[in-house]
Amino acid sequence: ETGVTQSPTHLIKTRGQQVTLRCSSQSGHNTVSWYQQALGQGPQFIFQYYREEENGRGNFPPRFSGLQFPNYSSELNVNALELDDSALYLCASSAGLAGSREQFFGPGTRLTVL
């Protein structure tokens, strides 16, 4: 059974640019959630995708958007990058909605915005 994978591992961008992060869910899981973890903080929920539709969103602006594909993999897109977007971005998959099922996390993508 393949676990949750994320790409790329590290990314460096400049302010104002756009970035796309990718996540492959664990086999058999139909839900992907994205989290932002700033240094020294706990992860903060960005949004969740369930059966290819956004199903719940945290306190993040519209420049954070996403997609889920028929194979349940997912992308996180961030437009107009700001310095405060520098963080570890974590993807988690589950067999059902995030709040009620066990979450399995990927290794994360470290984004640095200069």
Next chain:
Amino acid sequence: KQEVTQIPAALSVPEGENLVLNCSFTDSAIYNLQWFRQDPGKGLTSLLLIQSSQREQTSGRLNASLDKSSGRSTLYIAASQPGDSATYLCAVGSGANNLFFGTGTRLTVIP
């Protein structure tokens, strides 16, 4: 909104000691509570999941308890080892589509 607090923020213990990490949450209407381990700069590894109807879960040297009515959970680590050094995060499943995290306890086990 669910608020999750973890105490202490950091803990340093000698190898072999038993220890307890604490997690509290403000809204008792939860689906589950999950404990994770995070090594520096890495993703999260799930340690234990307690459903809201359960009181505790055990895995090896780890035991997690849940008292929903008081909004508390503890993670007990027996006979600590240097390899246990990491940040431990608790997360509460509250609402159908959200997981609320604490800020973690950074554990150092001294050989």
